[in-house]
Amino acid sequence: MxxxxxxxxxxxxxxxxxxxxxxxxxxxxxxxxxxxxxxxxxxxxxxxxxxxxxxxxxxxxxxxxxxxxxxxxxxxxxxxxGYYNTTETEPFLRMGMSVLENSLFTKSILRRMLGFERSRVSLYFIVWLWAAFFRTTDLELIAVVAQVLFSEQLVSRWIRMEWLRSRVERLYDDMYALLQSSEPFDGKEFRARVVEGLIRYETSKSQAGLSLSTRVFNKMNADLSGKWIDISGQLGVASSGTIDSK
Structure with a gap:
C-alpha cells in the first residue's frame, strides 16, 4: 500500500x-x-x-x-x-485438497479484482489516446502519462493478474480431475501430480508478484467457503466446514 x-x-x-x-x-x-x-x-x-x-x-x-x-x-x-478446511488425514490427499481449495479462492478473488482492474486500465488508456491525438496536448505531458500508464502499477499489473488467473483456473481444473479420478491416493503417480500442482501454484503466485485483495477476500469468504463444502462433498472428501475462520 x-x-x-x-x-x-x-x-x-x-x-x-x-x-x-x-x-x-x-x-x-x-x-x-x-x-x-x-x-x-x-x-x-x-x-x-x-x-x-x-x-x-x-x-x-x-x-x-x-x-x-x-x-x-x-x-x-x-x-x-482454520485456513485449510479438510479433515482428511492422508498427507498427499490432504495436500491435493488444499491446493484445490487455494486455487478455488485465488481464481474467484482474481475474477472479482479484474473487474475493477480492467475498467481502470481501459479508462486510463482511453484518456491517454485522446490526449495523444489532441493536437494541443504537450508532448512532454503525453510522455509522462504514458510512463505512468505502462508502468508496473497499471498495465503490467493487469497483465500479470490476467496471467495468474488463467494459470490458477487451469490448475483448479487439473487438480479437480485428479481428485475425481479413480487413481489410488497412495500411488506414486497421484503423489507426484499433487506435488507438481503445489509447485505450479506457488511458482505462479511468486512469478506474478501480486497480493490478493483482503477486502474482496472478506466479502467473498462466506460464499466461497460454502462452495468449498459442496465441492468437497462432490469429491467424497471430508471438509471441516469452517467458514468464519478462513
Whole structure:
C-alpha cells in the first residue's frame, strides 16, 4: 500500500513539474522537482525491499505452513488455524485438497479484482489516446502519462493478474480431475501430480508478484467457503466446514 501511494505521488509530481513555470516561480519549481526526485528514490527502495525481503519471507512462510498442515508437522512456530478446511488425514490427499481449495479462492478473488482492474486500465488508456491525438496536448505531458500508464502499477499489473488467473483456473481444473479420478491416493503417480500442482501454484503466485485483495477476500469468504463444502462433498472428501475462520 505504501509503495502504491508513493507511485501515484511520484506520478502526480511528474505532471505538476510540467505545469509550473520555472522562470516565474523558481522556488516552487525547485520544491516540486526535489519532491519528485525523493518520491522516485523512495518508490525504488520500496520495490527492492518488497521483492527481496517481504515477498521472500511471505512465500517461504506460506509454503512451510502449507506443508505443516499437510503432514501435521509444525515447521513454523505459528501455523495457521482454520485456513485449510479438510479433515482428511492422508498427507498427499490432504495436500491435493488444499491446493484445490487455494486455487478455488485465488481464481474467484482474481475474477472479482479484474473487474475493477480492467475498467481502470481501459479508462486510463482511453484518456491517454485522446490526449495523444489532441493536437494541443504537450508532448512532454503525453510522455509522462504514458510512463505512468505502462508502468508496473497499471498495465503490467493487469497483465500479470490476467496471467495468474488463467494459470490458477487451469490448475483448479487439473487438480479437480485428479481428485475425481479413480487413481489410488497412495500411488506414486497421484503423489507426484499433487506435488507438481503445489509447485505450479506457488511458482505462479511468486512469478506474478501480486497480493490478493483482503477486502474482496472478506466479502467473498462466506460464499466461497460454502462452495468449498459442496465441492468437497462432490469429491467424497471430508471438509471441516469452517467458514468464519478462513
Amino acid at each position: 505504501v509503495s502504491s501511494v508513493i507511485f501515484y505521488l511520484a506520478a502526480a509530481l511528474s505532471v505538476a513539474i510540467l505545469l509550473i513555470d520555472k522562470q516565474r516561480d523558481p522556488q516552487l519549481y525547485a520544491i516540486v522537482q526535489a519532491s519528485f526526485a525523493v518520491s522516485v528514490v523512495a518508490f525504488f527502495i520500496s520495490g527492492i525491499v518488497i521483492r527481496t525481503y517481504f515477498a521472500v519471507r511471505a512465500h517461504s512462510s506460506r509454503v512451510a505452513d502449507f506443508v505443516s498442515n499437510a503432514f501435521s508437522v509444525p515447521l513454523i512456530s505459528s501455523p495457521s488455524k
